[in-house]
Amino acid sequence: MSRFFAAATDWLMRHRSSLPAWMNRAMESVARDPDGVIGRLASRLLGAGTDVAVTTVPDTEIRLYIGPTNYSGQAFAWARAVEAEDLRVGARSVAIELPGGFRFPADTTVPIAAVNASLPWAEAEWEAARRFTHLLIEAERPLFGRRFDRDVRTEIAALEAANLSVAYLCHGTDIRDPAAHARRTPWSPYPDDPRTSTLQADAERNLALLRAIPLPTFVSTPDLLDDVPWATWCPVVVDTARFASAAGPFESGTPLVIHASSSAVQKGSHLIDGALAPLRNDGDLEYRVVVGAAAANMPAIYADADIVLDQFRLGSYGVAACEAMAAGRVVVGHVLPAVRDRVLEATGLALPIIEATPDTLADVLADIIRDPESAREFAATGPAFTTAVHSGEASARALLSGWIDATP
Numbered sequence: 001m002s003r004f005f006a007a008a009t010d011w012l013m014r015h016r017s018s019l020p021a022w023m024n025r026a027m028e029s030v031a032r033d034p035d036g037v038i039g040r041l042a043s044r045l046l047g048a049g050t051d052v053a054v055t056t057v058p059d060t061e062i063r064l065y066i067g068p069t070n071y072s073g074q075a076f077a078w079a080r081a082v083e084a085e086d087l088r089v090g091a092r093s094v095a096i097e098l099p100g101g102f103r104f105p106a107d108t109t110v111p112i113a114a115v116n117a118s119l120p121w122a123e124a125e126w127e128a129a130r131r132f133t134h135l136l137i138e139a140e141r142p143l144f145g146r147r148f149d150r151d152v153r154t155e156i157a158a159l160e161a162a163n164l165s166v167a168y169l170c171h172g173t174d175i176r177d178p179a180a181h182a183r184r185t186p187w188s189p190y191p192d193d194p195r196t197s198t199l200q201a202d203a204e205r206n207l208a209l210l211r212a213i214p215l216p217t218f219v220s221t222p223d224l225l226d227d228v229p230w231a232t233w234c235p236v237v238v239d240t241a242r243f244a245s246a247a248g249p250f251e252s253g254t255p256l257v258i259h260a261s262s263s264a265v266q267k268g269s270h271l272i273d274g275a276l277a278p279l280r281n282d283g284d285l286e287y288r289v290v291v292g293a294a295a296a297n298m299p300a301i302y303a304d305a306d307i308v309l310d311q312f313r314l315g316s317y318g319v320a321a322c323e324a325m326a327a328g329r330v331v332v333g334h335v336l337p338a339v340r341d342r343v344l345e346a347t348g349l350a351l352p353i354i355e356a357t358p359d360t361l362a363d364v365l366a367d368i369i370r371d372p373e374s375a376r377e378f379a380a381t382g383p384a385f386t387t388a389v390h391s392g393e394a395s396a397r398a399l400l401s402g403w404i405d406a407t408p
Contacts, residue, residue: 052114052121055107055128058090062404063132067094068115069139071171072319073104073295074220077237078136081392082399089404092132094125094143104295115145122147130162134404136218137166139174140206156213165407167216169234170206172318175219175227177203181314184226187334187357189266189313203227216403222342223316232402233346236319237392240383243299243326249306249379250372254283257365258301259309260290260320268312268334271358278362284369302327307368307375312358315339317351322390325352325382330368330375332356347389352381 057063064082066075070093079091095106096115103109114121122145129135129143137143140152148154159166178190178200190196210217210228218234225231249255257276261269269289279285290301302308308324310317310333317335324331332354343351356364368375388394 052110052118053108054121054124055092055094057128057131058092060090061088062086062090062134064089064091064134064136064404065094065129065132066091066136066169067108067138068096068110068141068143069171070095070104070106071138071220072236073106074171074236074319075136075138076105076107077239077392078234078395078399079107081237081396082404085393085396086400086404096141117146119146121145126158130159130164132164134165134167134407135159136169136399138169139171140168140209141174152209153213156215165403167218167403168210169218169220170210170224170228170231171220172224173199173202175203175206175210175224177207177227180227185313185315185334185336187268187271187313187315189268193265216406218398218402221316221318222346223314223336223339225342226338232398233342234395234398234402235390236322237395238319238322238326238386238390240326240387240391243302243323244383245299245303245327245329247303248328248376249330250376255285255306255369255372256288256304257285257307257309258288258290258305260293260298260301262320266311266313268358271312272309272361275358275361276365279365279369285365298323299327302329305329307332307365309333309361310353312356312361317353321353322386326386326390328379328383330354330379331382332361332364332368343389347394349385349388352378352385354378 055065064079066079070076075093075095079093082089082091092107094108094110095104097103097109097111110121126144126147137152142148142150142152142155144155148158156166178196182188182190190199193199207227217228217231219225219228219231220234220236222233225233259269259272261267264270276285276287280287293301302324307330310321310324310331312334315334315336316339317333321331321333331352334357335351335353335355340351343349354364354368
């Protein structure tokens with residue numbers, strides 16, 4: 001029964017954008033009130049037994065625990081990067097698995113039903129975690145389920161009492177202030193996002209936590225330094241070798257433009273179609289939208305493309321843009337000047353993403369297509385940039401110098 005319900009829930013989560021509003025509210029209530037009637041019923045149907053993986057503790061001088069979100073597999077990548085940079089470190093990533101979510105590698109994966117309902121798992125995971133020396137809290141989320149009543153502040157107090165050094169890592173919507181973001185760029189998604197009031201409350205609550213309990217703080221993208229100016233940028237990591245492509249862009253045929261739409265509202269996917277219509281009608285380019293593709297398929301998808309359209313609303317860049325740059329594609333997106341300046345200041349390298357907004361995108365693409373040789377030269381800077389900034393070494397150095405090595 002639990003296997004059937006898990007499959008059904010997985011399907012619902014993957015298709016939630018097409019479901020009635022009342023169904024989405026019901027699903028959200030499970031996450032926000034796991035002890036409510038719907039939350040308890042979901043945990044029972046999904047199967048919240050005690051046969052759940054518990055994190056193994058490395059036998060190293062420094063033991064780093066990262067969790068619980070592992071967005072885009074980043075916690076796993078940071079764990080491997082720190083281990084590679086410093087042999088004193090053994091690291092483990094812990095991911096809470098949500099129905100319908102993309103499954104990325106993690107050292108420990110725990111179903112949300114167990115996190116919400118299983119006290120034996122929570123006790124066992126806490127006993128394992130307290131044997132680490134450092135713990136990095138992702139997205140200000142609680143890690144140990146019922147053990148500390150899902151309260152991050154209580155968890156931090158317990159971790160510090162157990163002599164662990166604790167730090168925060170902010171990912172995006174957990175800390176980005178929607179109202180402030182809307183003032184920074186007219187293309188901000190938040191005036192259109194139905195979740196904005198919830199995201200605003202979450203960001204304000206999380207920022208209050210960071211201020212009430214000051215700890216070393218990291219952000220995964222440079223735009224978030226607007227929201228947490230005292231933080232350190234810990235760049236996202238991509239496997240540059242996996243995305244490397246032998247063929248460059250514009251080598252034959254009509255240019256193929258792709259856009260990977262993980263969130264239409266946040267990325268501005270709906271704003272792209274109109275901008276591209278004249279070029280498509282004239283046969284100047286072929287346009288393809290990629291939705292729901294497995295992570296394993298993305299290297300081939302990027303290798304087929306000439307131009308990759310990233311996002312046009314947040315004013316920054318993330319994992320998808322890094323993957324496309326690593327593939328040596330021409331990447332186009334909206335990146336605010338302040339973000340570009342931070343990247344240049346921190347790395348000494350200019351960000352190889354061509355600037356465009358929905359208003360300028362058609363003209364920008366027309367210029368690229370008219371001068372493919374210049375476009376190829378620009379795209380060729382992408383792999384070197386991602387190797388220098390997003391292959392893991394820079395991220396490991398940020399965590400080591402900004403926190404781990406400074407721990408008494």
